[in-house]
Amino acid sequence: KNEVEQSPQNLTAQEGEFITINCSYSVGISALHWLQQHPGGGIVSLFMLSSGKKKHGRLIATINIQEKHSSLHITASHPRDSAVYICAVSQGAQKLVFGQGTRLTINP
Amino acid sequence: DVKVTQSSRYLVKRTGEKVFLECVQDMDHENMFWYRQDPGLGLRLIYFSYDVKMKEKGDIPEGYSVSREKKERFSLILESASTNQTSMYLCASNQGSARSFSGNTIYFGEGSWLTVV
Numbered sequence A: 001k002n003e004v005e006q007s008p009q010n011l012t013a014q015e016g017e018f019i020t021i022n023c024s025y026s027v028g029i030s031a032l033h034w035l036q037q038h039p040g041g042g043i044v045s046l047f048m049l050s051s052g053k054k055k056h057g058r059l060i061a062t063i064n065i066q067e068k069h070s071s072l073h074i075t076a077s078h079p080r081d082s083a084v085y086i087c088a089v090s091q092g093a094q095k096l097v098f099g100q101g102t103r104l105t106i107n108p
Numbered sequence B: 001d002v003k004v005t006q007s008s009r010y011l012v013k014r015t016g017e018k019v020f021l022e023c024v025q026d027m028d029h030e031n032m033f034w035y036r037q038d039p040g041l042g043l044r045l046i047y048f049s050y051d052v053k054m055k056e057k058g059d060i061p062e063g064y065s066v067s068r069e070k071k072e073r074f075s076l077i078l079e080s081a082s083t084n085q086t087s088m089y090l091c092a093s094n095q096g097s098a099r100s101f102s103g104n105t106i107y108f109g110e111g112s113w114l115t116v117v
Helices: none
Strands: A002-007 A010-014 A019-025 A031-037 A045-051 A052-056 A061-065 A069-074 A084-091 A096-098 A102-107 B002-008 B010-013 B018-026 B030-038 B042-051 B054-057 B064-068 B073-078 B087-094 B112-116
Touching: A002 B030, A010 A019, A019 A031, A019 A052, A019 A084, A019 A102, A031 A052, A031 A069, A045 A052, A045 A061, A045 A069, A084 B042, A096 B042, B010 B018, B018 B030, B018 B087, B018 B112, B030 B064, B030 B073, B042 B064, B042 B073, B054 B064, B073 B087
Parallel strands: A010 A102, B010 B112
Antiparallel strands: A002 A019, A019 A069, A031 A045, A031 A084, A052 A061, A061 A069, A084 A096, A084 A102, B002 B018, B018 B073, B030 B042, B030 B087, B042 B054, B064 B073, B087 B112
């Protein structure tokens, strides 16, 4: 079993829909990261959080430390949100453990 | 904005060649990382460095070496490229005190697609 599990693996939705991507982890962490990877490879850090909730534009990330679970929400989704979203947890000392990613496709 | 620049986006090399992948960051970050990304396997850490001339093995260091002579530059070296090293390589960096990763946003380069034939 992977230490970081994301669901769903693939998600297709229509423009404007509310999107939720989930991340569960089984290890102790110091922080959780949500990353976005567009076709072509580059990865952008969206959020880093260790408790509570963060919001940036149409993106919201939440984490429940007790339940070892985090969600990434996208409101009013748009085709430009189409990307792979990766959850990663840090365990201190330069160790990042990555989930397998969720491929999101938003159709116009 | 923080910028992590990888020198080559696409490379094709022959088996047995020595390959250098260069990465430069412009934010004076202590920590730098090299990952490879393969379908179905996700991102895997090859090596990281938390200071000039300091390096530590990641999860898959075999067949690779690294060099960090200056704080802003972290090089990944494939001493003798093999076909199973065909992959996408990502460099990353973040601010951090020695040996402490947590609490700092990580910044990635655009990736280098390496094909070994």
